[in-house]
Amino acid sequence: MTNADGQVMGADAPIDDCDVRNLSAVRELYDQIDPIPDGLTERVRFAMALEHMDAEVARLVENSALASVRSTLQTAEQARTIIFESSALTVMVSVSQVNDDVVRVDGWLSPEGEYRVELRTPDAQHRTVADPMGRFVVHELPRGIFRMVIRAPEGKTGKGETPVVITPSVVLD
Numbered sequence: 001m002t003n004a005d006g007q008v009m010g011a012d013a014p015i016d017d018c019d020v021r022n023l024s025a026v027r028e029l030y031d032q033i034d035p036i037p038d039g040l041t042e043r044v045r046f047a048m049a050l051e052h053m054d055a056e057v058a059r060l061v062e063n064s065a066l067a068s069v070r071s072t073l074q075t076a077e078q079a080r081t082i083i084f085e086s087s088a089l090t091v092m093v094s095v096s097q098v099n100d101d102v103v104r105v106d107g108w109l110s111p112e113g114e115y116r117v118e119l120r121t122p123d124a125q126h127r128t129v130a131d132p133m134g135r136f137v138v139h140e141l142p143r144g145i146f147r148m149v150i151r152a153p154e155g156k157t158g159k160g161e162t163p164v165v166i167t168p169s170v171v172l173d
Contacts, residue, residue, distance in 0.1 A: 042122040043145060043169075058084035058091060058167045084167045089115075089150060091165075095172060102140045103172055109134035109150065116151040143172050 003009050061083040084091040093107040109115050112134030119126040119138050122145060130136040148167040 039122075058086035058089065058165050060168050060170070061085045080172070082170060084148075086165045088152075089165045091148065091150065091167065093148075098140060101143055103143055105138040105141050107136045107138075107148075109136070113153045115153055118149040119146050120149060121146050141172075145169050145171050 008014065080095040082093050082095065090110045091107060092110075093105050096104050096106070098104050105119060107117065107130070109117075109130050112132065113130065114132055115130045115134065115136075117128050117130055117136050119141055121142055123142075126138045126141055128136045128138060147169045150165045150167075152163050
């Protein structure tokens with residue numbers, strides 16, 4: 001619809017200063033009544049930062065709650081076991097508290113092999129290589145959200161196999 005001067009009117013009209021003021025007022029209203037949760041933007045970016053669209057996403061099979069266990073030094077420790085499965089790989093990790101801000105991650109991969117393992121947080125990537133038995137350790141990982149990206153050992157990717165397995169994000173709090 002156009003007016004006598006040929007300007008577009010109604011819903012098809014271009015956005016003007018009045019529209020911008022109204023949209024700003026609506027945004028301010030939503031900022032007050034339903035603000036964006038802290039860290040949401042970073043978590044969304046983190047979730048979307050997959051480098052390999054051909055990667056297989058493992059599913060979370062088990063996620064035990066923190067449980068008190070005895071170490072060889074007879075001191076109580078907090079430990080948590082998480083298991084992921086995909087058609088190509090099973091990953092089990094044991095997470096133990098180092099201090100209030102840091103955890104240690106011990107992992108085992110099956111089938112065993114010298115996989116390249118990345119533990120990704122919103123702020124960093126912690127890289128390591130599993131030993132020939134499929135065991136790996138990350139001594140210091142910040143508490144919070146992380147996911148793993150596991151790449152097959154060099155030369156071990158057969159035809160039809162997924163070269164990369166990505167786990168869902170897990171929050172360690």
